[in-house]
Amino acid sequence: MTQPATTSHCRALGIPPQPQPPSRRVLAPHGVRRPDVEPTRWSDVARLPSAGPVRTAVARHLVGGALERLALTAPGGTTGPQLTLHDPEAFHRRIGRHGLIGFGESYMAGEWDSDDLAGVLTVLAAHVDELVPAPLRRLRGLWVAARPAGDRNTRAGARDNVQRHYDLSNDLFSAFLDPTLTYSAAVFTDFPARFEALEPAQHRKIDRLLDLAGVGEGTRLLEIGTGWGELALRAAARGARVTTLTLSAEQAALARERIAAAGFTGRVEVQLRDYRDAEGCYDAVISVEMIEAVGAEYWPSYFAALRRALAPGGRIALQTITMGHQQMRHTAATHTWISKYVFPGGLIPSRRAIAEHSAAAGLATIADHGYGEHYAETLRLWRERFTARRDLVTDLGFDTVFQRMWEFYLAYSEAGFRSRYLDVRQLLLTEGTRP
Structure with a gap:
């Protein structure tokens, strides 16, 4: 990480943040925007994507099943790290539309939390090949985006x-x-x-x-x-x-x-x-x-x-x-x-x-x-x-x-x-x- 990296949209933000506790975050009318996220700075976090009912249902089935299988969302808690969903619909919708990018954006939006974030992510990383059934991995290109051409290191x-x-x-x-x-x-x-x-x-x-x-x-x-x-x-x-x-x-x-x-x-x-x-x-x-x-x-x-x-x-x-x-x-x-x-x-x-x-x-x-x-x-x-x-x-x-x-x-x-x-x-x- 020592390598050197335009002034970001995050730099010198100027306007003081007005956060709400993650558990109180709610969807704007029609589920379009997060009212507590600045849309000009964080457009893809502020706006919930349109994933469609099929993609959302598939994400709920695959991701929800994996989290339960790995005991990360077990009812009543366990001795291991726990992932708490504040907004399951938004969580599954983002993942259904944008995969792992959506998973991270959902955390940025406060739609889920953990008592041990690194622990939860370590469990997921250790079982990354088990999260999606083998036949579906061949369809990976349907939900992952290609790298932007503008990111090339000319x-x-x-x-x-x-x-x-x-x-x-x-x-x-x-x-x-x-x-x-x-x-x-x-x-x-x-x-x-x-x-x-x-x-x-x-x-x-x-x-x-x-x-x-x-x-x-x-x-x-x-x-x-x-x-x-x-x-x-x-x-x-x-x-x-x-x-x-x-x-x-x-x-x-x-x-x-x-x-x-x-x-x-x-x-x-x-x-x-x-x-x-x-x-x-x-x-x-x-x-x-x-x-x-x-x-x-x-x-x-x-x-x-x-x-x-x-x-x-x-x-x-x-x-x-x-x-x-x-x-x-x-x-x-x-x-x-x-x-x-x-x-x-x-x-x-x-x-x-x-x-x-x-x-x-x-x-x-x-x-x-x-x-x-x-x-x-x-x-x-x-x-x-x-x-x-x-x-x-x-x-x-x-x-x-x-x-x-x-x-x-x-x-x-x-x-x-x-x-x-x-x-x-x-x-x-x-x-x-x-x-």
Whole structure:
């Protein structure tokens, strides 16, 4: 998630939110709009879709049956996580029309809640292949939407996609990240580490990547995806000379402030530049959770840029989220809730895709280590910090729908790692033999 992302419809919202408790939310006349959702900001959340009685009935049968089978809506409650429906008709209607996008939008609208959101989503992620009967999976194309052409990561598109997430507000990210402002998986000791602070765990992750890339005194380092500058700061403290690239103007501004405050202005240069336009030759290249923002169409360009920047004998350290290859292929062709609301243009690669594209660029994988459970813990801590600072987020101008969207995003991501649907890897690449 460290990759850099247009000023969003959510940024600087201006009008103070006027939320109602989810259990009191009601449909507008004829079930057309949610009266407590701002339609100009959240058109698809404010408006209930026209699903038709057949689609709604099918969703009620399939989804309702799955939730009961997984004991997520058992009457009287169970010892496991519970999903509470405030508006079953709207819930099933959204899912019947828009599938998993509708599921997420229904949460944003306050039509359902949970006493353990990450727990419910983890159960669903762990049984994702059982939720729809096998014969109906072949009809998937009837209810899933294709990715919008406007989300493609051309140079202009990548800039817009980056800004839509990462330029929301530095203060928003500061509200839930640790003081290092590191927006990627930490690495904990004595796992599970319920009592270790995020800051040392993030420094441990960064130091592992710097060690993997062989960064030390005099190293010429290229970082693709600046974040808010913590990796560049730690590399400079080792004596490296760092060029770091980002497409986020807000990240770049704060990273430069932090670098100047640390006295490393002469050692670190922050450039607002696309990775495809990287210049120079470097002993080491590091990119932390940026490939997920590239898009499958441009993975060849990404790995070609890494290879082009590498000096003879140089090393590339990557940190990347991964998913299974078949799941990746399905996701690549689908407009998802995450791609609609959180990471437009993004796609998590599989390890196979990384291996194939890096090899095609003349790179060999020397090391590959996974830390999936560490990411689940990182996301849990971020989510707890975010929910504990709701008043601050409200004061920043982010309304109730945004806050529910963000909580769902963090819990959804945590569930992906807890269920092992997702993993995060640290890879070492060096110059290999071109095929």
